[in-house]
Amino acid sequence: MYNAITDVPGVLVGYETLNGKAANGRPIKTGVTAILPHGRSRTPRPVWAGFHALNGNGEMTGTHWIEHGGYFVGPVCLTNSHSVGIVHHATTRWMLEQYAATFEAHHLWAMPVVAETYDGVLNDINGQHVEAHHVHAALASAHAGNLEEGNVGGGNGMICYGFKGGTGTSSRRVVIDDQAYTVGVLVQANHGKRDWLNVLGVPVGKALDDGNWPKELNRERGSIVAIIATDAPMLPHQLKRLAQRAGLGISRTGSPGGNDSGDIFLAFSTANDGPLPQLGKARQQMCHLNDECFDDLYMAVVQATDEAVLNAMFMAEGAPMAKPQGWCPALDLQRLAPLMRRAGLGMEAKPPMPA
Secondary structure, three states, rough: OOOHHHOOOOOHHHHEEEEEEOOOOOEEEEEEEEEEEEOOOOOOOOEEEEEEEEEOOOOEEOHHHHHHHEEEEOOOOEEEEHHHHHHHHHHHHHHHHHOOHHHHOOOOOOEEEEEEEEEOOOHHHHOOOOOHHHHHHHHHHEEEEOOOEEHHHHHOOOOOEEEEEEEEEEEEEEEEEEEEEEEEEEEEEEOOOHOOOOOOOOOOOOOOOOOOHHHHOOOOOEEEEEEEEEEOOOHHHHHHHHHHHHHHHHHHHHOOOOOOOOOEEEEEOOOOOOOOOHHHHOOOOOOOOOHHHHHHHHHHHHHHHHHHHHHHHHOOOOOOOOOOOEEEOOOOOHHHHHHHHHOOOOOOOOOOOOO
């Protein structure tokens, strides 16, 4: 197991990471993350899902139908706030090509899920440097197994608790009635004030202040997107409840869900695989777990979300700021370690997933 969202069988993740310099001299530091719930299947299939916004200052497309229909079709892509349109356009084109035979034979619509967080402090966001071929590259690179974290994909230009943030992932295994299930979380972490930061319950943010902190790095103007995947069979309303628990996960690292933060969560299940409802029979059946068995699943989401945020920060590298000029440092693990030891805790950047 890889302690990643890709531990859920069939789930693939790809990145396209953009680094460079714009014509105005500001850094280009952004990208696209692509999550394929059913891998590269050539047949469009419903992905049963639930959505929750802890604080809705952000965007995730397709959520109206997820709320009403309980599913989406195709990939989930993450990028920056000003690139949602091109990513949606390019992902739609990918779906039309990937599922060409089905779209040719039937009148269907494509509505991919695209979510964003704001990277304008580190990236020339108004330059809209993400293009369609970058989205296709992220989708083409999607793979199972080990995932890079930190300054990769859509998380490349993100800031978390005043330190360099980005992409992080984690997973847990849950056994219910002798059956093992996997819960995986991937976050695009771009939220929180430095003063709020907690690591394993230790309030370390203020202690890490070196007195030279740029004001822009201690303002809540970002967001966090959490994508939760599982192979446990669940109904859409159950997945919505699962998505809600990501908010408890980010609270462990100190965030109350700030006013200017889009704290947006999506949970999906790869179970109950079958045809699109438009092409299915009148009578439908779905397997699902009893709600009374969910406490361990809820805890798995809380723990994996908490760890995914920390992994994003632990694996990130410092970066120059685009506006204003300056430097966004990575979380200094050498300074963090004695604070944790003083609290009676050790540190592992990426502990193995519990069995």
